[in-house]
Amino acid sequence: MTEPNTTRDPGLQPERTALAWSRTAFVALLLSALLLRGGIVHHEPMLAWAGVILLIATGAMYGWAGWRLRMTTSAMTSAAPVTVTATWVMRATTLIIALVGLTLAASVLYHGRLIEHISALVH
Template sequence: MALTRDAGLQAERTVLAWRRTAFAMLVNGALILRAAVVTHAASLWAAATLVIAATVCGYVAARNRQRALSTTESPPAPQAVLMRLTIAVTWLVCIAVAIAH
């Protein structure tokens, strides 16, 4: 007997969670950008750029994952490189913001 993929909503919930996270990161990037404009701090400009770049990576990962889940019977695992890159950028932003204050 062949196993078939469960047609539940887990994949859709996962993609929605990735999109919510990307949106939250975008809001944080906008707030850091606003602080950079007000204070003229170079480290905040760098942090805002990194957060917005991580947001784009997260959104692209969510979109690619949604395509993979909707087109195949047995979807592949998410790309580990993109996830590691997003984590690294997030840590760099945290360090930059900590140094700025």
């Protein structure tokens, strides 16, 4: 019986993953700007704080994406396709975005004017 090959063919997966983190961070940056604007203009502290928290998380995502892109060459030679750190970063990002979304939903439901709030955030 032969032993399995422990080296893996990396292809472009690490680079694509790093670029996907950058795109996700850009969208989160846009959303945080909308939340901040909505919170400040409409005097809603929940929305403003959600925007601040998402802005901080966005900065962390940009940092993670940059680090991940620089580490592409070492990731290509690694036998493990996913690291423990990457798993925790993905979990933390998901948790932060989910909490911001729930905060936004709670704020909108509290005031009971869903359409007005959405149109005010866009305009």
